[in-house]
Amino acid sequence: MTAKKTNKLKIINDPIYGFITIPNTLIFDLIEHRYFQRLRRVSQMGMSYMVYPGAHHTRFQHAIGCIYLMQRAVRVLRFKGVDVSEEEENAVYIAILLHDVGHGAFSHALEHSIVTGISHEEISLKFMEDLNDEFDGKLSLAIKIFKGEYKRMFLNQLISSQLDMDRLDYLKRDSFYTGVSEGNINSDRLIAMLNVKDDVLVIEEKGIYSVEKFIVSRRLMYWQVYLHKTGLVAEKILVKILQRAKELVEKGTELSASSALSYFLKHQINTHNFTDDTLEIFSKLDDYDVLSAIKEWTSCNDRILSALSKMLVDRKLWYVKIQNNLFNEGNLAQTKKEVQGDLQLTDEEMAYFFIQDTVSNQAYSEVANQIQILYKDDSVKNIVDASDHLNIQTLSKPVVKHFICYPKIKF
Amino acid sequence: MTAKKTNKLKIINDPIYGFITIPNTLIFDLIEHRYFQRLRRVSQMGMSYMVYPGAHHTRFQHAIGCIYLMQRAVRVLRFKGVDVSEEEENAVYIAILLHDVGHGAFSHALEHSIVTGISHEEISLKFMEDLNDEFDGKLSLAIKIFKGEYKRMFLNQLISSQLDMDRLDYLKRDSFYTGVSEGNINSDRLIAMLNVKDDVLVIEEKGIYSVEKFIVSRRLMYWQVYLHKTGLVAEKILVKILQRAKELVEKGTELSASSALSYFLKHQINTHNFTDDTLEIFSKLDDYDVLSAIKEWTSCNDRILSALSKMLVDRKLWYVKIQNNLFNEGNLAQTKKEVQGDLQLTDEEMAYFFIQDTVSNQAYSEVANQIQILYKDDSVKNIVDASDHLNIQTLSKPVVKHFICYPKIKF
Amino acid sequence: MTAKKTNKLKIINDPIYGFITIPNTLIFDLIEHRYFQRLRRVSQMGMSYMVYPGAHHTRFQHAIGCIYLMQRAVRVLRFKGVDVSEEEENAVYIAILLHDVGHGAFSHALEHSIVTGISHEEISLKFMEDLNDEFDGKLSLAIKIFKGEYKRMFLNQLISSQLDMDRLDYLKRDSFYTGVSEGNINSDRLIAMLNVKDDVLVIEEKGIYSVEKFIVSRRLMYWQVYLHKTGLVAEKILVKILQRAKELVEKGTELSASSALSYFLKHQINTHNFTDDTLEIFSKLDDYDVLSAIKEWTSCNDRILSALSKMLVDRKLWYVKIQNNLFNEGNLAQTKKEVQGDLQLTDEEMAYFFIQDTVSNQAYSEVANQIQILYKDDSVKNIVDASDHLNIQTLSKPVVKHFICYPKIKF
């Protein structure tokens, strides 16, 4: 007499989208799996919270948000007559849910320090394959789509392209949590403009301004948030800390660290020696291992490691100089000398406390997977040709900035 | 013992900014004045509600919103050490409050039809001068600033420039009410970046991305909202209706209309014959006069006027073709002939039911009052030179589009 | 190869919900109909914009918003296993779309002045029946549901009950446009908690706090917004104006007014003499007729009508005294005498310029259509019994307030 109760078909509260419905029990079980639960302990934006204190959201929320957008995308496409089978639908949900499951602690920091021989995408794939075994092959199509090996390209493009659900969620989400509201994009409208032509994802003509706006927002988020100089320095210090720790451990120093972190400090991991056991240990490594180790290292015996760790923990960040041009060699040498003198650093220490590097960003790539615009007469142009007003060629030129940074005072 | 109650120092609820405080009793009295109260009956976006049903906000709210932003701007500038006297502060509040008080019904439609010999800015000034008499000269400095005759240019720029409080409010407000959230700008951040150098308004260096974003949002709002083809046609029909009515009245036809509207249908008004009496009558003319007259005209004897009026009132909008290039002369003649045949129109009628026109928009003007960027070394560059990534030269090129429109079916 | 384009299947931008999809072409055609288009010219909140300048939204938007919520409700119920046929689905869309189509200008003002013999619900029904003829009986089920004559009660409850889509939209919308954010309700969550038991609409147990919150928000909106004393006075003046005009017209005075308004000023309309012709004329009457007439009346010969009209147009609102208790008879007589003396009013004038009345509000009704809570054990309790913490009995006691009002100064 009463309609059935919704038991496992759970709803998740999201500050951005409101209620997110978990589409089916397989997705529910994947979310409950400890591999996926780990993402609750991996922050989405790494060290950005040092600049934007609101930015403590996790990869868990992001992945759930992606599922939500994907549900809308599938609904829009079907409404427009694009055929998406139930199996394909389920596969794109799985693929987008798990696309980042291989991300390490503090997002990209590990990849630049202690897990350098293998990318997070490869690790995501390893997790998916492991889960495919556990769930009796139910992830096979998702994996095929994820790897770009399925014939209907648009399904892969929904997961990985210049307008995929990943970007549509993270730009919106990062804008929301940082409070940088100019970065906010209208993912609803962008999705409403999606269509498919010859199995390729396209945007309908009237969505062209929204695409332009999306590209400009993305660029703004890069310079104002992701590559904000303070966040950048914090990230660099984090990488230096992990590199130093690895060096020390390799030389035989005992360093306090969780078992999972210890493993990756001790071993040189690459694509080839990343076994099932490695995956198991990786599945236990998250932000908490890294930051709690660094907190302990603030009082370790190595002066470099303890100083760097203290700077990060107590947020004693560095002086940064950033510019569009290369630094003049002569001036640079001079600055280095002065810094070394002022801070009284050895040559070895200079390698840790004086960083010279570049950052670059490309708001739009003309090479990879162009955004295609579908006209009313059924013709298709890529956005670079379609947008005669905004200069997308200019936007797709990678912008490189050069910076140096070092501690403000003697420590 | 208790603190004094705030009586006249009223607070106004605004859906966008929350509470807006009226800064002093003079401002309060100006708001209460019937000249200003008229703005409650003048919609901000004219016919745009035909496309965006939420867009029924008025010039009243916009002007109040401008006061709010101006209060923030003054606070920011003083915080940064810019000297703004109390008298100047008050004057910019008055000037921004009244900058649009001369706007006619449905915003720009009157200026293109029955009040063609004088601009709304001139009428605003006439209102201000009239109020200045009534308020014993208390508006003198505001008028001076409004006219650009005060020595400290930045005060005028806060009221009228490419980054004035007017634009900062209307873009945000129109985006809010239409639901076109991509047009949303971060007026808070833009204001936080304001500074003054040599009495000129500047934006601090780190606000450069926000300025770029602002320009792109403005462009998007133009194409997606202000110049949306359906709204455009509605506006054109409205103008045609008023022109036809004026013609008929001039030829001696009796048309039902309010006394204020009748006056402007009967008389040819320009800068020179716009007397105090004209101002008094103008102060009684608003959207309600115009739309209620048009409703009556749906059943008048003139076939042109009644047909146009019915189309507008019942929203039987026209077919529109819009393109980047000029229409080919031959094709155009052919189309005209076909339309005239299909709709069975006389030549006179064709002038009302077949419209050929252009729209243009310039996201940023390189000529007028450039946006200046202030660098840390105290140098200043204009945004066109400062922004090496976004192509502002491209954005400042006026974009022209050509369109034709005509009714879809015989009437 | 390309998926079909969505032509008539339009999307409407809403500031609150984002994109609203029109579910099918019948709904689309009803929206396009001039009966429904009239709602673009009927404000949702009558005179409330005198207090909350943002409150210029219309019945058009509200009805569209209701369709959106109804789509969600149908989706939720089906997801929970409630069987809703396609025909029923379509019927509830039509019924909610048209539930307010019979609302007169400025919402309730007409019902209290010049169209007193028939309620807006009855007029809505007349419109629906007329449309049913025009659309070949396609509205029959909608009408049956609207009238409460269909067997499955929950469908009617979605349209008209203490938790219907009407309330869920208007509370949210009015809160949004006035900026009184405390009135905001979470319609999403309330809808997510809906279920059906024995064909009656119920709320699942865990939604109980949300229901309580909804009732408190509704009560807050009543006292803070709908019954705000300034808005109340404006409404009262409007009613007095229309009553006076009707009186004058009945006595043979010529008053400037649109043909539609003239008709209702001249004739005494009730349920019985409300013919198809009356409906046709009613379909042309909206806010613009009323306000533009009042503007003309500011300079009419009748001192009462012109004075009242000027007060409304120029917003010279009255002094109000509002209290929980009845006014003391003696004091009241004294006040009246003083006011009459101060303002130098005749006895006839006093009936227009000294208003004594009551307002009342009942946040929740224990009599009509109770909100039912569904427990996990399948039992059902009404909210009054289910909510042991909030005192819903208290909330359902009608609160009556007494007020007097009169002009502040001699006119």
Place this chain on the structure above:
Amino acid sequence: MTAKKTNKLKIINDPIYGFITIPNTLIFDLIEHRYFQRLRRVSQMGMSYMVYPGAHHTRFQHAIGCIYLMQRAVRVLRFKGVDVSEEEENAVYIAILLHDVGHGAFSHALEHSIVTGISHEEISLKFMEDLNDEFDGKLSLAIKIFKGEYKRMFLNQLISSQLDMDRLDYLKRDSFYTGVSEGNINSDRLIAMLNVKDDVLVIEEKGIYSVEKFIVSRRLMYWQVYLHKTGLVAEKILVKILQRAKELVEKGTELSASSALSYFLKHQINTHNFTDDTLEIFSKLDDYDVLSAIKEWTSCNDRILSALSKMLVDRKLWYVKIQNNLFNEGNLAQTKKEVQGDLQLTDEEMAYFFIQDTVSNQAYSEVANQIQILYKDDSVKNIVDASDHLNIQTLSKPVVKHFICYPKIKF
């Protein structure tokens, strides 16, 4: 010529309030202090992210948000003529900034497990006194106000009362981050209604509905969020883990833990033996120490500790039964027996895996520091008497719920 640059006078981006200005350099230096920076690593809502994945905000953001609201409150009060000296202003900023600086990891969990002999308020005070030494007595007035020892009571009430800035921020913030939008309160309006009478904080009469709404929202947040049964169980498991760990350590077992955590596991701390050294160690203890230890304990030798830890880390949460009445003794004994049998637990284990407890909440306290309403005639009533519609007596009755919980399956 150019206005001075704002160097230290920083602005912080907040997702809720937009830009927050740090009022002066002393506040800035306190924020930069490592004691305060620790709050970046202490989550505001403990284990609630297990239910609401968005709820990862920290005590750092909350404290900064409080400063923002306090700035508004001071501005409102001064605008109404309440005299607040610059020294007092600064003192309330400091006091609200530091009011929670003594909160331990995961908020309340430590207080119920390993730091039981001293409250977080007492520790906050110890931090303040320590900082007062470091900053040459500049915190003296703040401390006096914080302790309630300053003559002008309203200053203390702004920091700690039923309508203090603490509550106004955390309800708004927690509602925002959880996505439970019904809990959202209008802190702006509540602050706009503040006034002071006889040095006591009062709310102006017309704010009464907002106060009622605030109380109802608070109650809703308690039952729907803070005391959500899943969050509750997670919190209980956390407490059990820490208790078990402490027991083991006391018995001499070696447990992997950070130095700071080890200290508190080893020592029994109370008000009397909480020395400067304890404070120093406490200042190093945060969520990272606790969660990373628990992650290590998932593989420790103690079956109880490892099982509990695994449940928390992998989110294998328990079955909960919650009800308004006491559990029947007989049934309870029976359930316990069954659970013990099913899960095959020893008696010792039962103490950790079968929890019977109560939660209670009081939406409004009639005893402590009543909310006072100020009427236009200058009289004051407390809200319980002032609100004749909402039953505040009912709301102020503490509600107690009884629950039991235990693992769902054998482990």
